Amino acid sequence: MKELLSIEDPIAGLLGAWSAGLNLGSALLRIALIVALAASIGCERSSKRHSAGLRTFVLAAFSATVSMLLDQYVYVPSGFCFLMAMITVASCDSLPLLSAATLLAVTSVSANSILYSSRGQIKGLTTSAGLVSCCILGFATGAGLYTLTLIVYVFLLCILAGFPALK
Numbered sequence: 190m191k192e193l194l195s196i197e198d199p200i201a202g203l204l205g206a207w208s209a210g211l212n213l214g215s216a217l218l219r220i221a222l223i224v225a226l227a228a229s230i231g232c233e234r235s236s237k238r239h240s241a242g243l244r245t246f247v248l249a250a251f252s253a254t255v256s257m258l259l260d261q262y263v264y265v266p267s268g269f270c271f272l273m274a275m276i277t278v279a280s281c282d283s284l285p286l287l288s289a290a291t292l293l294a295v296t297s298v299s300a301n302s303i304l305y306s307s308r309g310q311i312k313g314l315t316t317s318a319g320l321v322s323c324c325i326l327g328f329a330t331g332a333g334l335y336t337l338t339l340i341v342y343v344f345l346l347c348i349l350a351g352f353p354a355l356k
Contacts, residue, residue: 198333198334198335198336198337199336200335200336200339201333201335201336204218204335208333208335209333211258211261211262211333215333216258219254219258219330219331219333220251220254220255220258222330222335222338223250223251223253223254223326223327223330223331223338224247224250224251226250226326226330226338226342227246227247227249227250227251227323227326227327228243228246228247229346230246230319230323230342230345230346230349231243231244231245231246231247233346233349233350234246234316234319234349245298245320246319246320246323249295249298249299249320249323249324249327250323250324250326250327250330251327252291252294252295252324252327253288253291253292253295253323253324253325253326253327253328253330253331254327254328254330254331255331256287256288256290256291256328256331257285257287257288257327257328257330257331257332258331259287260285260286260287260288260331261331261332263287288328288331291324292321292324292325292328295320295321295324296321298320299316299317299318299320299321300317302316302317302320303317315349319345319349322341322345323345325341326338326341326342326345329341
């Protein structure tokens with residue numbers, strides 16, 4: 190089952206084995222990468238005067254990246270692992286508890302950016318979805334999936350910046 194879950198990242202292959210492992214250099218690379226990517230998404234949102242801007246997007250993605258890095262370092266044994274091992278064929282080596290908590294926190298914050306106007310209009314829904322998407326982008330970066338991170342980033346930026354022009 191482990192063979193099915195192993196992913197070879199082409200960008201990590203170009204950078205070298207150090208970028209795929211968990212060490213200080215790869216952690217700094219992942220954090221710097223997500224701060225730069227989230228900052229460009231946040232700038233796009235704040236330039237259009239949306240409720241969540243540069244700092245909000247950077248903090249959400251940064252938190253997701255750091256929590257994913259910590260989840261990879263920390264092993265939290267649980268009775269839930271035993272239950273999951275009985276139900277599925279996959280083994281449960283560790284649970285991404287910090288990442289799950291981060292996603293819940295970002296979802297709570299993003300839900301507060303949704304406003305209902307007096308005319309029954311919903312405002313902030315795209316900002317909320319963008320925050321959650323940026324959080325997931327942070328998870329991919331924290332996991333060391335550089336190629337997936339860049340692909341998702343390009344699509345996310347195109348959706349947020351390009352699609353309003355099509356309306």
